[in-house]
Amino acid sequence: MVRRSSFSIFKSVVTALFLREVQTRFGTKKLGYFWAIFDAMLMVLVFAGLKMAIAEKAMPGVDFPVFLASGFLAFFLWKNIVNRSLSAFSSNVSLFAYKQVKPFDTILARVLLEILVSTMATLVFIAIGFYFEFEIAVQDFNMVILAVLWLILFGFGFGLMSAVFAHFYETFGKIIHIMMTPLLFVSALMYTVDSLPTVLRELILYNPLVHFMEMIHGYYFVALDTKYVDYEYMLYWTLIPLYIGLYFYTKGEQRILST
Amino acid sequence: MIELRNVTKYYQTKHERKYILNNVTFTIPSGVNVGILGRNGAGKSTLLRMLGGIDFPNSGIISSPNSFSWPMGLAGGFQGSMTGRQNVQFVSRIYGKSEYEIKKVIESVKEFSELGDYFDMPIKTYSSGMKSRLSFGLSLSFDFDYLIIDETLSVGDKNFQQKSKTALRKKIEKCHVLLVSHSMPVLKEMCDVGIVVHNGQLYYCDRIEDAIERYNQINT
Numbered sequence: 001m002v003r004r005s006s007f008s009i010f011k012s013v014v015t016a017l018f019l020r021e022v023q024t025r026f027g028t029k030k031l032g033y034f035w036a037i038f039d040a041m042l043m044v045l046v047f048a049g050l051k052m053a054i055a056e057k058a059m060p061g062v063d064f065p066v067f068l069a070s071g072f073l074a075f076f077l078w079k080n081i082v083n084r085s086l087s088a089f090s091s092n093v094s095l096f097a098y099k100q101v102k103p104f105d106t107i108l109a110r111v112l113l114e115i116l117v118s119t120m121a122t123l124v125f126i127a128i129g130f131y132f133e134f135e136i137a138v139q140d141f142n143m144v145i146l147a148v149l150w151l152i153l154f155g156f157g158f159g160l161m162s163a164v165f166a167h168f169y170e171t172f173g174k175i176i177h178i179m180m181t182p183l184l185f186v187s188a189l190m191y192t193v194d195s196l197p198t199v200l201r202e203l204i205l206y207n208p209l210v211h212f213m214e215m216i217h218g219y220y221f222v223a224l225d226t227k228y229v230d231y232e233y234m235l236y237w238t239l240i241p242l243y244i245g246l247y248f249y250t251k252g253e254q255r256i257l258s259t
Numbered sequence: 260m261i262e263l264r265n266v267t268k269y270y271q272t273k274h275e276r277k278y279i280l281n282n283v284t285f286t287i288p289s290g291v292n293v294g295i296l297g298r299n300g301a302g303k304s305t306l307l308r309m310l311g312g313i314d315f316p317n318s319g320i321i322s323s324p325n326s327f328s329w330p331m332g333l334a335g336g337f338q339g340s341m342t343g344r345q346n347v348q349f350v351s352r353i354y355g356k357s358e359y360e361i362k363k364v365i366e367s368v369k370e371f372s373e374l375g376d377y378f379d380m381p382i383k384t385y386s387s388g389m390k391s392r393l394s395f396g397l398s399l400s401f402d403f404d405y406l407i408i409d410e411t412l413s414v415g416d417k418n419f420q421q422k423s424k425t426a427l428r429k430k431i432e433k434c435h436v437l438l439v440s441h442s443m444p445v446l447k448e449m450c451d452v453g454i455v456v457h458n459g460q461l462y463y464c465d466r467i468e469d470a471i472e473r474y475n476q477i478n479t
Contacts, residue, residue, distance in 0.1 A: 004355055016352035020338070023345055097329050097336035099312035100353045254315040258308075 013100050017092070017109035025113065037121040040072045047190050059192070061223025063135035069125050070220050071189040071213050074148060077118040078155040078209065079180055084110040085159030086166050086173050089256055096257050103256045104249060107163060111156050143219035150238065151212045157242030164248045167256055188213040193228045205230070208237035260289040261310060261405075263461075266319035268305060279305050280316065281459035287452075289325075292436045294450030294467050296474040301456045303439045304330070304409055310437060311407050325404035327437075331394045339383035343374055343393050346382060350397055364400045371396035371426070373419070388416070395423050399430060406436045424448070443471055 026032035048065045059067065088106040095101050129136040138144055166173030187209040193201055204210050211234045218226030249256075263285040269276040279302030287293060297303045307330045308314035309321055329336055337346050347368050351361040369378050372392040377385065385393070398406060406427075427436070427449065440446050446453070446467055453470020455462040457477055464470035 008355065009353075012355045013353045016349050019352070020341060020345065020349050024340055027345075092338070094336060094338050095349070097313060098350065098353055099327075099329070258314045 009100050010102075010105065013102070013105045014109050014112070017095075017101070017105055018112050021109055021113040022116075025117070033120075036117045037124050040069065040076050040121060040125070043072045043184075043189075044068045051190075059195075059223065062221050066129065066134050066136055067217065067221065068190065069129070070144075070216055071187075073118060073122055073125065074151055074213065074216050075184065075187060075189055075209070076121075077114060077148070078151055078212075079183075080114045080117070081111050081152065081155035082159040082162060082176065083180070084114060085156070085163045086176060088163055089167055093259070103163075103253060104160075107156075107160055111152070111159070115152060138220055139222045140219040144216055147212060147215040147219065150234065151216075153242070154208070154212065154234070154238045157238055157240075157245055159245075160249060161241040161245030164245055164252055164256075167259075168252065183207070183209065186210070188217075192217065192224060194224075201228075208234060260325070261287040261321070261323040264320045264322075266309075266316045266321060268302070268309065268314075268316045278459035279456075280319075280461070282319070283459075283461050285461050285463065287454075287463075290435070291451040292431060292449055293438065294446040294453045294470060295437065295439045295456065296446070296453060296470055297456035298477065301458075303456050306456060306461075307407050307409055307437060307439060310405075327405045328398050328401065328403040328407050330407045330409050331391070331398055336394055337382045337390060340381055342381055343372070343378040343385075344369075346393070347397055351400075354401060364397075367400055368393065368396040371399065371422075388419075392419060392423075395426075399426055403434055406430065406434060408436060409439045410441070446471065 044065055047068050051064055085107045088110050089103050092101070092103075092106040095106075096103070126136060128134075162173065162176050166176070186204055186207055188204065193204065193210060193214055196204065205228060211229050211231075215226055215229045215234075218224050218229065263280075263283055266280050266283045266285075268279040269281075270279065271277075295303050295306065305314060309316060310323075311327045311330045313330070338349075341349065344365060347365050348361055351364045356364060372378070372389075372395075374389060374393060377389060382390065382393075408427075424445075431449070436449060438446065438449055450467045453464045453467040453473075455464070455470055455473050455477065462470075462473060464473060
């Protein structure tokens with residue numbers, strides 16, 4: 001048997017796992033394509049509808065459905081990365097029979113899949129936006145992409161840390177799952193931080209996701225700005241979970257494998 | 260050659276540690292086919308998993324310059340929601356095969372395993388016999404120094420047992436086998452030396468017949 005370098009093994013394992021995830025998501029469950037856009041689409045419709053029903057005065061210079069879509073797509077990308085990382089070990093446990101497959105690879109493959117799914121969903125949204133002539137022009141494309149990539153890294157670090165903790169303490173995973181629904185409402189998805197009363201504003205800025213959303217919205221819309229975004233705070237939330245996650249993962253890898 | 264140095268492996272039960280291996284230092288020489296015997300729960304499968312590099316001792320070192328197959332057992336190794344074909348693709352990919360080689364592997368596994376239409380059905384619909392046919396057929400497509408086989412030879416109907424034994428005999432001309440089995444004829448046929456796992460220790464016997472005798476003594 002030819003010896004391969006660790007990196008080439010790692011590459012072929014992540015590729016194989018990624019293709020396996022694609023097969024399970026879009027192959028056996030035929031509705032995979034539909035679910036990829038469903039949750040974000042539903043949220044946009046519900047909240048855009050609500051807004052119209054209440055007839056609240058719109059944000060000037062912002063097409064509200066586009067505001068919703070950009071936030072929810074990003075939020076669901078983050079949420080799916082974390083959720084899918086949480087279940088990555090347990091759903092791939094039978095593949096750990098092959099010693100090339102490390103638990104870390106399963107998380108990475110899932111993160112890559114979520115990026116693919118989210119990209120597809122975004123393209124569908126853009127097509128819809130074009131067709132119905134929404135104001136989808138972007139103020140600063142590069143910064144929006146940077147914000148999304150940063151958000152992915154945040155999701156990856158947080159997901160890895162949560163997956164390792166949840167493997168040893170099941171409750172931890174449950175708490176993360178439960179947290180996701182309230183997070184939907186306190187992550188500046190249907191409103192801007194600027195529109196909040198001062199007390200709420202200070203509170204909500206402790207949520208790291210708010211900063212990511214404000215960054216995305218601020219650079220997407222000409223009418224909005226990023227004055228509440230604390231980049232240092234975002235950096236802490238990216239690096240610390242990633243470090244903790246990697247640290248405990250390397251300590252616990254053998255125990256994760258042998259269960 | 261496989262070297263075990265001060266290897267300890269235990270499972271923590273509610274009240275005590277149950278030792279599979281208790282400070283075992285041991286060398287399995289190269290160039291022999293090894294049969295592994297022991298009572299249920301003695302730790303044969305755990306030993307195979309550790310040799311295969313997917314389980315780890317609590318202390319001590321297991322080292323070998325050789326390559327090992329995955330443990331071919333009744334359980335595990337396959338993802339239930341994937342089809343037989345997808346599983347074969349997956350394993351071929353992690354072993355770094357090219358798309359062309361993967362096609363050839365798929366053909367040969369499909370033919371050997373005699374799964375027919377089930378080859379494109381999810382593994383969770385398989386019987387245990389079908390799973391081991393797939394697993395065994397798949398392992399024949401790769402080159403290892405050691406094949407790790409956990410009882411799979413005794414499943415399947417007579418026809419398939421015969422076929423897999425013939426295939427295995429051909430395969431072990433080029434590689435060696437670590438075989439767990441409760442079937443003494445199979446052990447005698449395939450293995451040169453034997454290891455008996457009992458009470459946290461390994462007992463090595465130069466002849467498989469001696470190992471079988473020792474195992475029979477334990478059982479009485």
